Structure formats: C-alpha cells, structure tokens
Amino acid sequence: MKKISSRFSVATHILVMMALSPPLTGDQMAASVQTNPVVIRRIIGQLKKAGLVNVKAGVGGATLRKDPCNITLLDVYRAVEVVQDNELFSFHEDPNPDCPVGANIERLLRKVMQEAQMAMEERLSQVRLQDLVGQLEIEN
Amino acid sequence: MKKISSRFSVATHILVMMALSPPLTGDQMAASVQTNPVVIRRIIGQLKKAGLVNVKAGVGGATLRKDPCNITLLDVYRAVEVVQDNELFSFHEDPNPDCPVGANIERLLRKVMQEAQMAMEERLSQVRLQDLVGQLEIEN
C-alpha cells in the first residue's frame, strides 16, 4: 500500500531548479517545493553524498556537480535511497525447506522480481535531467 | 521507503501451492510459508476478492478459480494491493505555482514515473503462474 517516498520527486524538482538557475539556497528551493527547508537540506545531503551536487558552506548555495546530460533519473532515484538495499520487493523469510514449494519458490521469485525491478530502473535511466530541463524551457 | 510488502511474494507462494495440490487449508499454507495462519487468511481474502481463488467455507480448503496459465504475476500484484491507488511513486503536493519549475515539474514527472511503473508491471504481466509451477515441477 505504500508508495515510493516523495523524496525522489522532490530531489528531481530541485535538481531541475539547480540546472536552470544556480546557485540556489535551501530556502529558495523549499519555497518552490512548498515544504520545510529541513526536508530540502536532508535531500541535498543525500545528493551531495552521491556526488550530484556541490554546496557552499556558510554563504550557502547549491549547484550541480555534473552536466545535466550526465545525470539520469536512476542516479537520483538511487541517491535518495528510496528503496532499502536497492531491492524493491520483499520476501517472507524462512519458508519451510521441507515443503517442495517452500524450498524453491524464493529463488524463482527473486529472479522474476529482480527483472521487474530492472525494467523499471532501466526506464528511469533513459531519462536525463537535461530532458526535463529542455521540456520546461520549451514551454516558457 | 522500505520495500513492496511481502504479501506479494507470499501470495504467489500459496497460489503455486494451490496449483500443485489443491485444495489446501490456511494452516497448511501457513506451514509452508512459516507464518501465522491469519496472515495467510488475510491474503486469501484479497485473492478471493480479486476472483483468483475459491474457498470452501466450514470444511475449508482453497483452490484456484482460474487456470494457472491465465493468472499473471501482475494479477497477483494487483490483488494484494501492495501499492496504494496503483501508483508506485508519490509526489509532494502543491508545488509553488508561481515558480516556473514548481508549476510544471509535477506533470513531467508523473509521465516519466508512470512509464517506469508500467515497465515494471509489464514485466510482471509476462510471467504466468504456470511458468513458476512448471519450473518447480521440472526440478522435482
């Protein structure tokens, strides 16, 4: 029932802003997203750790550390650690090894679900930050 | 986030069991999954609601209601409602409409993420319950 955290969409939002008009302070980005600045700072921290942005201490201001052509949405998705252990699906532990199904099903399921996850991530990897930036520029 | 609930893998597990040796009681399935029978009954309830299984009241015993060739993992995934509103990704509400990015980013992101979600679901729809059953039968 859960969804993937909005950290991902917020992170993409602020990265697009940085691509368009750097440098930006956390407060400016928070104003565009309309959330608390601390929420933004936490996400910036993750993006920094992933090497996607630079932040000037003291005076403030965040900028992209890579060309927006070289940042994919998969990079962003991974940076904000929206999925634990990079595994989207979870499994019930310790199925009964004495049951022919219990003993073997997990291995089969892991394979299938890994493929499904990869299909999703592959689609994300095909979208570059620049693609979003370009679409916004055309419209304005 | 964390992960997609293990309800999905558990549901698949017990459907495979039902395909191999019906009818099965909740306790038998719980023994194979190694969890509490109520957890199984709740999942069975969702599968029943989705029209995937039949349950005999009183005497007990669950069976598939469709041919395992006609049940895909996407059917199971949808049945157990692991994702709220069928939307895998979530968005931060009310971005600032006065910001050119805030005003337009959500629409772009929704499109991209919907495509990513569809890529994943498409992969799940390509796997039939029978495929898993067949692989288990070969091995035993």
Next chain:
DNA sequence: AACAGATGTAACTATACTAGTTACAACAAG
C-alpha cells in the same frame, strides 16, 4: 444434534518509514 476443524474478522501489538517541525552549532562573506 453435537463435535471437530476451518474460515472470516476484529482488535491489539511492536516496529519502522515518512514528512514536518523546532532548535542550535558551525561556517563564511561583507
């Protein structure tokens, strides 16, 4: 008719993630 075993739920628990909030130390430029 009574019994035994199964299902269907309600209610409660512990755990964990999310998103927001307040508070404050550290920093850097003017």
Next chain:
DNA sequence: CTTGTTGTAACTAGTATAGTTACATCTGTT
C-alpha cells in the same frame, strides 16, 4: 561582528506491516 546559510539532532503525528489472540460462524462427520 553580524547576517544568512548549512548540517544535524531530536521530537512529533500519521500510517503501513506483520504478527498475535480471540471468537463468531460455517460445514461435513459421527
């Protein structure tokens, strides 16, 4: 030194998960 910003810690409310106990209800069997 002042000012505005960043980086965190700590706390909150809300919610999903998965497990558990308890119990009413149902049905085939004896």
